[in-house]
Amino acid sequence: MAQMQVLVVSATRELYRGDASAVFARSPEGEIGILPGHQPALLALEISSVRVQETDGDIITWAVHAGFLEYRDDQLTVLADVAERPEEIDVSRAEAALDRARQHLEDPNYEGNARAELRRAEIRLRLAGA
Amino acid sequence: MPGTAELRALRRRIRTVQNTQKITSAMELIAASRIARARQAVERARPFAEGITQVIRDLSTAADLSEHPLLVSRDPVKTVGVVVITSDRGLAGAYNSNALRRAERLIRALRSEGREIALYQIGRKGDSYFRYRDESFAATWFGVTDKPTYDDAVDIGERIVADYSGERIDEVHLVYTDFRSSLAQVPTAVRLLPIEPRQISGGQAYPPQFVFEPNPDEILERLLPRYVEHRIFAGLLESAASEHASRQRAMKAASDNAEEIVDDLTREANRARQAAITTEINEIVGGSEALAEG
Numbered sequence A: 001m002a003q004m005q006v007l008v009v010s011a012t013r014e015l016y017r018g019d020a021s022a023v024f025a026r027s028p029e030g031e032i033g034i035l036p037g038h039q040p041a042l043l044a045l046e047i048s049s050v051r052v053q054e055t056d057g058d059i060i061t062w063a064v065h066a067g068f069l070e071y072r073d074d075q076l077t078v079l080a081d082v083a084e085r086p087e088e089i090d091v092s093r094a095e096a097a098l099d100r101a102r103q104h105l106e107d108p109n110y111e112g113n114a115r116a117e118l119r120r121a122e123i124r125l126r127l128a129g130a
Numbered sequence B: 001m002p003g004t005a006e007l008r009a010l011r012r013r014i015r016t017v018q019n020t021q022k023i024t025s026a027m028e029l030i031a032a033s034r035i036a037r038a039r040q041a042v043e044r045a046r047p048f049a050e051g052i053t054q055v056i057r058d059l060s061t062a063a064d065l066s067e068h069p070l071l072v073s074r075d076p077v078k079t080v081g082v083v084v085i086t087s088d089r090g091l092a093g094a095y096n097s098n099a100l101r102r103a104e105r106l107i108r109a110l111r112s113e114g115r116e117i118a119l120y121q122i123g124r125k126g127d128s129y130f131r132y133r134d135e136s137f138a139a140t141w142f143g144v145t146d147k148p149t150y151d152d153a154v155d156i157g158e159r160i161v162a163d164y165s166g167e168r169i170d171e172v173h174l175v176y177t178d179f180r181s182s183l184a185q186v187p188t189a190v191r192l193l194p195i196e197p198r199q200i201s202g203g204q205a206y207p208p209q210f211v212f213e214p215n216p217d218e219i220l221e222r223l224l225p226r227y228v229e230h231r232i233f234a235g236l237l238e239s240a241a242s243e244h245a246s247r248q249r250a251m252k253a254a255s256d257n258a259e260e261i262v263d264d265l266t267r268e269a270n271r272a273r274q275a276a277i278t279t280e281i282n283e284i285v286g287g288s289e290a291l292a293e294g
Helices: A091-106 A114-127 B004-062 B095-112 B124-132 B150-165 B216-293
Strands: A004-010 A014-027 A030-034 A041-045 A048-054 A059-064 A067-072 A075-080 B079-085 B116-122 B137-141 B171-179 B185-193 B211-213
Touching (some): A004 A048, A014 A059, A014 A067, A059 A075, A059 A114, A067 B004, A075 B004, B004 B216, B079 B216, B095 B116, B095 B171, B095 B216, B185 B216
Parallel strands (some): A004 A075
Antiparallel strands (some): A004 A014, A014 A030, A014 A041, A041 A067, B171 B185
């Protein structure tokens, strides 16, 4: 069976390295599936999930915050700012972060980026299915 | 009895120094274990840095770079953003004063060229240093430097890119401490923005059948802020490793010094004890002789 090498890297560590038979992701222009032998491509990824189908049929999913996917020469690389397995997401922590971000939005003196905090918390919660 | 009061005072001092030593050697051990973890974090962040740099390099052959606001040098440069990373806590030897001295040198050089300075301070130590010198801050972040997360770097990066894009600042420099080895940590200043072209040149052109979604310019638009964030993240990680290494060295020196003080005090205490015994024997002998004569 045709396969390709897949590497998933987040800003803080390497998450996955292995062989896969398909990878599914979402670019700004829609859902995309990549099979071995696909045309070489560079995609920006939406805040969404990336699914890797391993050669034995198992599917591994990551929540990706902002990232890129490059495919060439049967080598597929996903670079993501933040990538988490849904089961790794701490729901109560994300909920607390959401509340905090909402407060920050109200606070005119807050120096951080409240909107980005809100967005990140929302994504985490959505992907954790909470 | 002469000598006993002195002896008691000495013993108390020995105990105090020993307690201090317990604390400093505990801090030394903690710092040592954190260095290893901080080093790992630096290593683990590397594949992403290499990946993103490679993509930007390759992409820059396909996209038009000369126009991108994060890449174009401004003329004239009026205000320069200086991002300074120090620690929140002290007891880290010369770590903070070295980083601050490097920052001060950069600021002086920029001011002598007639630039305005906007300070972005990460870590409390730099905050109190600059506050004491009547500097004002564009932004400050605390509680980040001990164990930096990528979210922290994103917060900082977004703020800096926003200020840069909004033309509140025309150039950005980062002062962090580069971890060379556990014995050498070097305070370093680098330019964050505009991104220096040589950092992203030398890429290979994409073969013609390559598909881009969205188009290369737009992908680059999304990538470049990530690149800035990642450089800040790398600076934070290097600084954290340096902070722990400095603290370990400082605490080791403190523990060794305490050991020496305990040795000296013990010797002194023994001498005082000996003197007390000698006095006591003298008195007994003197007393019994007086009795025998009587």
